[in-house]
Amino acid sequence: MFVFYRFHPERLDPALSKDAIFPYFIANELPHGIVGLIVAGLFAASMGALSSTINATAAIVVSDFQGTFSPKATAASQVRLARISTLVAGLHGHRHGVLSGEFGGALALGAVSKVGGPDRRRIPRRVCPGFAH
Numbered sequence: 001m002f003v004f005y006r007f008h009p010e011r012l013d014p015a016l017s018k019d020a021i022f023p024y025f026i027a028n029e030l031p032h033g034i035v036g037l038i039v040a041g042l043f044a045a046s047m048g049a050l051s052s053t054i055n056a057t058a059a060i061v062v063s064d065f066q067g068t069f070s071p072k073a074t075a076a077s078q079v080r081l082a083r084i085s086t087l088v089a090g091l092h093g094h095r096h097g098v099l100s101g102e103f104g105g106a107l108a109l110g111a112v113s114k115v116g117g118p119d120r121r122r123i124p125r126r127v128c129p130g131f132a133h
Contacts, residue, residue, distance in 0.1 A: 001025050050093065058085040 001022065005012045016024055026035055062082050066073050073081075 004029065054086055054089045054093070057089040058082040061085040 004025070005021075011029070012021070013024065026038060030038075059082070062078050062085065066078060066081055070077075
C-alpha cells in the first residue's frame, strides 16, 4: 500500500486520516473479488471466535456448575445442559448486539466478553469459592 501510493500520490485523498487510508485503499483500489474475499475472511474469523466463546461458556456451565451441584449427572443430562447453555449464551450475545445498535455501537466491543471467554472459567471460583472445584 505504501509503494502503491508512493507511485500514485494523486489517487490518495489528502484529507484522509492515517487510520482511514487502509479502508480507503480496500474500497477504492482493490478489485471487487478481492474485497469480497477480505470481507468473507473477516466474517469467518469473527464467527469462529464467537463460536469458540459460546462453546467455552457451555463447557464452563457443565463442568463448573453441574459438576459442583450435581456431580453424578448422566452424560445425557450434561449434553442437554450444554445445548441449553449454548442457546442462552447465543441469545444473550444477540441481545447485546441489538442493544449496541440502539446505543450507537457503545456496547459492541463488550458484547462478546459478556457472553464468555477464557477468563470466564475463573468466575465461579470468584462468585462462590466454597462450591467451585
